Amino acid sequence: MNRVLVMGYKASELGIFSMKHPGIEMIKKAVKKRLISLLDEGLEWVIVSGQWGVELWAAEAVLELQKDYPELQLAVITPFLEQDEKWNEPKQEYYRGIVSRANYMNSVTKSKYDGPWQFKEKNKFLLRNSDGLILVYDEDMEGSPKFMKEQAQRLAEQPGGYRLIQITAADLQAIADEEQPDYW
Structure with a gap:
């Protein structure tokens, strides 16, 4: 697998409203764990659309991994131009800091937000241009990732070997449990 797409919940869907929320680190650790295992299989590119969450x-996890795996590349491919323009200043600074360090940055549609169709086009484009999807999604908590999961599952059923790798609430809990010292 050369190119993997990483998607999942928006921050608000997870109830995360602070950039210091401990759940963010758990998600990053879970993503890193999956990416490191894929590096052994030839992973070169990680693709995100830069959605908040x-x-x-x-x-950010990819940028941290690049210290130990300089061959790993990050692509940010947004659905439309200036997707962060309505975000507050701290979110914009965080986003722009990540985008400025990405190895590749582009937009699927070459205009500012024009309608929900741009998100659909982004999803189609990203699925066509990746070999697999790491999806942070739990069946017990529906949300926006459900649609990408359905599309990726359809691709996985076709010849060609598209892979769907899911990170569930149980996976995140296991990482959180590893972080807790054992007092018993």
């Missing part, structure tokens, strides 16, 4: 945290 799992995608940006995954991008």
